[in-house]
Amino acid sequence: xPKALRMRPVIGHDNRPWWDRIDEGELPIQRCCSCGTLRHPxxxxxxxxxxxxxxxINASGKGIVYSYVVVHKPAxxxxxxxxxxxLIELEEGTRIxxxxxxxxxxxxxxxxxxxxxxxxxxxxxxxxxxxPASR
Amino acid sequence: xxxxxxxxxxxxxxxxxxxxxxxxRSELQLAAECVLTxxxxxxxxxxxxxxxxxxxxxxxxxIEVARAVGIxxxxxxxxxxxxxxxxxxxxxxxxxAISTGVCKTVVGYRAMNGRSGARYSSGVADGAETxxxxxxxxxxxxxxxxxxxxxxxxxQRYMYEYGATNAGLAEIAVTxxxxxxxxxxAIFYGSPITFEDYHNAPYIVEPLRLYDxxxxxxxxxxxxxxxxxxxxxxxxxxxxxxxxxxGVAFDxxxxxxxxxxxxxxxxxxxxxxxxCYAQSGLGPDDLDAAIIYDAFTSxxxxxxxxxxxxxxxxxxxxxxxxxxxxxxxxxTNTHGGLLSEGYIHGLNGLCEAVRLLRGTSVNQPKKNIExxxxxxxxxxxxxxxxxGKM
Numbered sequence: 128x129p130k131a132l133r134m135r136p137v138i139g140h141d142n143r144p145w146w147d148r149i150d151e152g153e154l155p156i157q158r159c160c161s162c163g164t165l166r167h168p169x170x171x172x173x174x175x176x177x178x179x180x181x182x183x184i185n186a187s188g189k190g191i192v193y194s195y196v197v198v199h200k201p202a203x204x205x206x207x208x209x210x211x212x213x214l215i216e217l218e219e220g221t222r223i224x225x226x227x228x229x230x231x232x233x234x235x236x237x238x239x240x241x242x243x244x245x246x247x248x249x250x251x252x253x254x255x256x257x258x259p260a261s262r
Numbered sequence: 263x264x265x266x267x268x269x270x271x272x273x274x275x276x277x278x279x280x281x282x283x284x285x286x287r288s289e290l291q292l293a294a295e296c297v298l299t300x301x302x303x304x305x306x307x308x309x310x311x312x313x314x315x316x317x318x319x320x321x322x323x324x325i326e327v328a329r330a331v332g333i334x335x336x337x338x339x340x341x342x343x344x345x346x347x348x349x350x351x352x353x354x355x356x357x358x359a360i361s362t363g364v365c366k367t368v369v370g371y372r373a374m375n376g377r378s379g380a381r382y383s384s385g386v387a388d389g390a391e392t393x394x395x396x397x398x399x400x401x402x403x404x405x406x407x408x409x410x411x412x413x414x415x416x417x418q419r420y421m422y423e424y425g426a427t428n429a430g431l432a433e434i435a436v437t438x439x440x441x442x443x444x445x446x447x448a449i450f451y452g453s454p455i456t457f458e459d460y461h462n463a464p465y466i467v468e469p470l471r472l473y474d475x476x477x478x479x480x481x482x483x484x485x486x487x488x489x490x491x492x493x494x495x496x497x498x499x500x501x502x503x504x505x506x507x508x509g510v511a512f513d514x515x516x517x518x519x520x521x522x523x524x525x526x527x528x529x530x531x532x533x534x535x536x537x538c539y540a541q542s543g544l545g546p547d548d549l550d551a552a553i554i555y556d557a558f559t560s561x562x563x564x565x566x567x568x569x570x571x572x573x574x575x576x577x578x579x580x581x582x583x584x585x586x587x588x589x590x591x592x593x594t595n596t597h598g599g600l601l602s603e604g605y606i607h608g609l610n611g612l613c614e615a616v617r618l619l620r621g622t623s624v625n626q627p628k629k630n631i632e633x634x635x636x637x638x639x640x641x642x643x644x645x646x647x648x649x650g651k652m
Contacts (some may be wrong), residue, residue, distance in 0.1 A: 133402075133403050133404075133405070134402040134403055134407070135399075135403070136396070136398075136399025136400070136402065136403055137392075137395040137396050137398070137399050138396075138399070139396055141393070141396055142396050142399065167521065168396075168397065168400050168521075174513075193419065193525075194415050194416070194418045194419035194422070194520075194525065195415070195418060196406070196411055196414040196415050196418060196467050196468055196469070197465070197467065197468035198405055198406070198407075198411055198467045198468075199464065199465045199466060199467065199468070200464075200465075200466045200467075201383060201384065201407075201408070203405065203407060206405040209468075210405045212404050212405060212406045212411065212415075214415055214419075214520050214525075221521070222520055222521055223400075224400055224401055224404060224406060224415075224518075224520065225404055226404045226405070232468075237418070237419070237422045248403075252403065254403055254404070
């Protein structure tokens with residue numbers, strides 16, 4: 128039996144540039160070229176000024192745990208449980224969902240500083256994962 | 263031109279199949295059975311129905327229902343997206359169609375083998391490139407796969423900001439199980455739980471434990487709406503529809519609206535509350551009971567706050583001490599709810615609301631139920647209605 132893998136994201140026009148940058152080792156945030164509004168998840172139009180022009184900046188990768196959950200059930204093949212999933216608020220102000228790794232889930236606290244690393248979770252997929260900040 | 267939907271229409275028939283873990287029959291049969299029961303309950307025949315409303319998630323097409331039940335002509339067909347968010351949206355569709363003269367009588371339905379067939383707890387799957395599938399991709403690679411997980415994120419932040427513990431959630435779980443204990447149609451008929459049971463149960467997705475989560479069941483539920491004028495001649499006292507609203511709020515996703523400034527409340531509930539109160543001319547103090555969508559205990563808290571029964575951040579304390587019980591301020595989910603009766607996407611709750619107004623609930627409160635709230639699913643495009651006696 129081949130090892131079960133994490134579910135793949137469906138990739139299309141609106142999110143391909145974001146995932147391409149992940150594969151290059153950066154954590155991108157979409158920015159409106161017209162009004163500068165940052166947005167995550169990426170969308171094709173700026174909700175604030177309706178511009179269709181956007182670009183990506185590289186996030187510092189630093190943030191805090193804004194909220195989190197610990198998944199116990201159902202245990203889906205491809206993931207290890209208990210599984211900590213965080214809602215991370217980045218320094219730049221946008222939020223992103225990711226796993227919180229390198230810490231016992233019981234020790235996670237809201238407000239805790241975390242930092243990103245882009246990790247190969249298997250042979251085919253890189254993900255931005257967050258661990259307690261080293262400082 | 264019609265300027266208000268208040269009291270223009272009424273729910274005059276309700277119908278449900280049994281609720282089970284394995285219905286042993288097709289979803290089409292469940293749909294046909296509950297639809298026919300609702301039509302008969304209204305004292306009508308299939309030929310009297312000329313409109314139909316359902317869920318986009320339903321596997322049973324409206325034409326299959328019409329063919330099976332023998333509804334000869336339909337002048338209005340409507341399907342609402344977002345599953346549990348829209349059961350009361352179906353009612354609003356019916357009211358708008360009838361009060362504008364497009365049709366006369368609408369039947370709404372939901373039929374699902376939600377336990378023996380496709381289960382929501384198994385999570386979302388990969389698939390083609392559509393906007394919603396791309397949206398799931400921000401969560402699925404990290405293992406945030408189920409409604410429990412999505413909802414737990416808001417719950418955790420709520421508990422952090424307001425110093426809430428699981429005590430309020432336990433109160434909801436135990437109270438509703440007590441209601442189900444008296445309801446022969448509930449999955450958990452005759453099986454109450456204690457607070458100790460609640461706290462000893464395993465986590466599903468922290469901070470939500472087993473009894474914070476609804477059950478998965480097979481079953482069908484349906485309702486019939488017609489004009490207030492026609493409702494007068496029907497066998498049961500009509501449940502007058504005083505208000506019915508839908509709501510989508512800024513930066514809306516499907517349960518994962520995590521990018522708003524504040525994620526400890528759900529603004530789509532504020533939006534439907536405001537509309538229901540404006541349409542009906544009523545406020546929270548006028549509501550004698552409620553059916554509050556309870557896929558998870560914590561979303562009951564969000565709704566109690568949005569509908570103004572208590573202030574923001576206070577519901578976890580407000581519910582404690584029997585507030586939602588049969589003799590409490592707001593008897594809520596007296597059938598046992600999605601937590602303990604069964605999960606038919608909120609239409610089983612609609613049926614219970616009508617029973618409470620008719621005075622026929624197995625958990626009928628002693629006080630008069632003049633007006634009540636019925637709400638829909640959380641974190642997604644949602645809906646609600648206020649109904650009352652004629």
